[in-house]
Amino acid sequence: MSQDGIDLETSLGYLLKEASSGLRAAMETVLRPLGMSVTHYSCLELLAQRPGLSNSELARGAFVTRQSMNVLLQALERDGDVTRPAEARVGKVLPAQLTPRGRRSLEKATVAVRSVEVRMLGGMTQEEQSGAHRILQSMIHSLRNDGESGSR
Amino acid sequence: MSQDGIDLETSLGYLLKEASSGLRAAMETVLRPLGMSVTHYSCLELLAQRPGLSNSELARGAFVTRQSMNVLLQALERDGDVTRPAEARVGKVLPAQLTPRGRRSLEKATVAVRSVEVRMLGGMTQEEQSGAHRILQSMIHSLRNDGESGSR
DNA sequence: TGACTCATGTCAGTATTTTGACATACATTG
DNA sequence: CAATGTATGTCAAAATACTGACATGAGTCA
Numbered sequence: 001m002s003q004d005g006i007d008l009e010t011s012l013g014y015l016l017k018e019a020s021s022g023l024r025a026a027m028e029t030v031l032r033p034l035g036m037s038v039t040h041y042s043c044l045e046l047l048a049q050r051p052g053l054s055n056s057e058l059a060r061g062a063f064v065t066r067q068s069m070n071v072l073l074q075a076l077e078r079d080g081d082v083t084r085p086a087e088a089r090v091g092k093v094l095p096a097q098l099t100p101r102g103r104r105s106l107e108k109a110t111v112a113v114r115s116v117e118v119r120m121l122g123g124m125t126q127e128e129q130s131g132a133h134r135i136l137q138s139m140i141h142s143l144r145n146d147g148e149s150g151s152r
Numbered sequence: 153m154s155q156d157g158i159d160l161e162t163s164l165g166y167l168l169k170e171a172s173s174g175l176r177a178a179m180e181t182v183l184r185p186l187g188m189s190v191t192h193y194s195c196l197e198l199l200a201q202r203p204g205l206s207n208s209e210l211a212r213g214a215f216v217t218r219q220s221m222n223v224l225l226q227a228l229e230r231d232g233d234v235t236r237p238a239e240a241r242v243g244k245v246l247p248a249q250l251t252p253r254g255r256r257s258l259e260k261a262t263v264a265v266r267s268v269e270v271r272m273l274g275g276m277t278q279e280e281q282s283g284a285h286r287i288l289q290s291m292i293h294s295l296r297n298d299g300e301s302g303s304r
Numbered sequence: 305t306g307a308c309t310c311a312t313g314t315c316a317g318t319a320t321t322t323t324g325a326c327a328t329a330c331a332t333t334g
Numbered sequence: 335c336a337a338t339g340t341a342t343g344t345c346a347a348a349a350t351a352c353t354g355a356c357a358t359g360a361g362t363c364a
Contacts (some may be wrong), residue, residue, distance in 0.1 A: 008201060008213070012281065013175055013269045015288040020172035021215040022295040023165055037320095049160060056342060061160070063173040068321055070344065091329050092342045117165045122294050124287065129164065132287045135280055136167040142274050143174040189350090208312060220351050222314065243359050244312045309362075315355085322349070332339075 016139070023120060030112040034105070039064055041113060043072055044098065044106040047082065052095035081105060168291070175272060182264040186257070191216055193265060195224060196250065196258040199234065204247035233257060 008014045027038050042062040046053055053061070059069035073096060076082040081102030084094045098106070121129060160166045179190050194214040198205055205213070211221035225248060228234040233254030236246045250258070273281060 008197065010285070011269065012273065012284055012288070013179075013265075015285065015292070016168075016172050016175055017215065019288045019291045019295070020168050022292055023168055026295050027165075039320095045160065054342075055344095063169060065322060066343075067323085067345090071320090088329085088342090092327095092344095093329095094343075113165075116295075117163065120291050120294050121164065124290055124294075128283075128287055128290070131280075131283055132164055132291075133162070133167065135276065135284045135287070136164070136171045138276055138280070139171045139272050139284075140167070140174055142272050143171070143178050143268075191350095206312075207314095217352060218313075219315090219353085223350090240313090240359085244314095244357095245359095246313075305364105307362100307364090310360085312357105312359080314357095317352105317354085319352070320350085322347105324345105324347080326345085327343095329342080330340085332337100334335105334337085 023116070026116045026119070027113060030116055031109060034109055034112065036105070036109055039068070039072060040076075041106075041109045043069065043076065044081065044102060044109065045113075047096055047098045048103065048106055051097055054093045054095060056093075058096065076102065175268070178268045178271070179265055182268055183261060186261055186264065188257070188261055191220070191224060192228075193258075193261045195221065195228065196233065196254060196261065197265075199248055199250045200255065200258055203249055206245045206247060208245075210248065228254070 024038055027041070031038060031041055039062050043058055046058055046061045055070050055073055056066045058073070059066040062069060073082060073084070077084060079101075080099055082096050083099055084096050088094055124132070176190060179193070183190060183193055191214050195210055198210055198213045202209075207222050207225055208218045210225070211218040214221060225234060225236070229236060231253075232251055234248050235251055236248050240246055276284070
C-alpha cells in the first residue's frame with residue numbers, strides 16, 4: 001500500500017490538465033457565439049502575429065497535427081479569412097496570410113479570449129503571474145528534452 | 153496597431169496550453185508501449201484512489217463526456233480490468249471497481265507516468281512546486297466561477 | 305400524492321482528430 | 335555529383351470524442 005498511486009489532489013500534472021481543460025472550456029464558451037473553435041482562433045491569432053507561417057508551422061503552434069491544420073486552413077481559405085499562394089515560391093511551403101476579413105473576425109475573438117484570460121488571472125498578483133510564467137516555461141522545457149530515450 | 157493581439161510568447165493561457173500539450177505527449181509516449189491511452193490510465197488511477205466511482209464521476213475526473221467514458225468502461229470490463237454490478241442498488245448509478253488484473257496493469261503505468269512527472273518537475277525547487285500548486289488552483293477556481301454570465 | 309427538476313446510463317449519429325502513406329523539394333554528406 | 339535524411343503538403347482510412355436523444359430513478363415542493 002503506502003500511497004501506491006499518484007495523489008490526484010496534489011499532482012501538479014493533474015492540476016495542469018484541470019486548468020488547461022477549464023481554460024479550453026471557457027474559451028469554447030465565448031468563441032461559440034462567434035462561430036469559432038479554439039483551434040480556429042489559435043490559427044488566426046498565430047497568423048496575425050507571424051504572417052506568412054506555413055501550414056506545418058501553424059499546426060505546431062496550435063498543438064495539432066499538420067493534417068488537422070490543413071483541413072482548417074482549407075475551410076478558412078474557402079471562407080475568405082486566409083489566402084495562400086497557388087504554388088510555392090521555394091520548396092513546398094505555402095505561406096499563409098490573413099485577409100482583411102480574417103483580421104476582422106479575429107478582432108472580436110481576441111476581445112472575447114482576452115476577457116477569459118483576464119478572468120483566469122483575476123486574484124493573482126503581478127508577482128504570482130510572473131512566477132507562473134517562469135514555472136510553466138520550466139515545465140515546458142523539462143518535458144521537451146529527453147523525449148523517450150532518457151537516461152543511459 | 154499598438155499590440156492588438158495576444159502576445160503568444162507572454163500569454164499565460166498559451167503557456168498553459170503548451171505545457172499541458174507537452175505533458176500529454178510525454179504521457180502518450182510512455183503509455184503507448186503499455187497499450188494504454190491517457191484517458192485509459194486516468195480512469196484506472198481514479199478508480200484506484202476512489203473505488204466505487206460511477207461512470208459519470210469518472211468522466212468528470214478525466215475531463216471527458218460520460219458517453220466517452222462509458223465506451224472506455226465497457227472495453228475495460230470486457231478486458232477484465234474493471235467490474236460493475238449488473239444492476240444498480242440505488243438509482244441508476246453503477247459503482248465501478250478495479251479487478252486485481254486492473255490493479256496490475258495500473259502499477260506499471262503509474263511508474264511510467266510518475267517518471268514523466270518527475271522529469272517535468274526537474275529543475276524546480278520545492279518552493280516553486282508549491283507555488284505552482286497554488287497558482288494552478290487559483291486559475292482553476294477563477295475559471296470555474298462565472299461560466300458565461302459574467303458582469304451585466 | 306402528483307408535478308417538476310435533475311442526474312444517470314446508454315444508444316445512435318455526427319464531427320473532429322489522428323495515424324498511415326505518398327510524392328516532392330531542399331539540405332547534408334561523402 | 336549521387337545518396338541520404340529531413341520536412342512539407344496532401345489524400346485516405348481509422349480512431350476517438352462529442353452532440354443529441356431517450357428512459358429511468360431520486361429528490362423537491364406544493
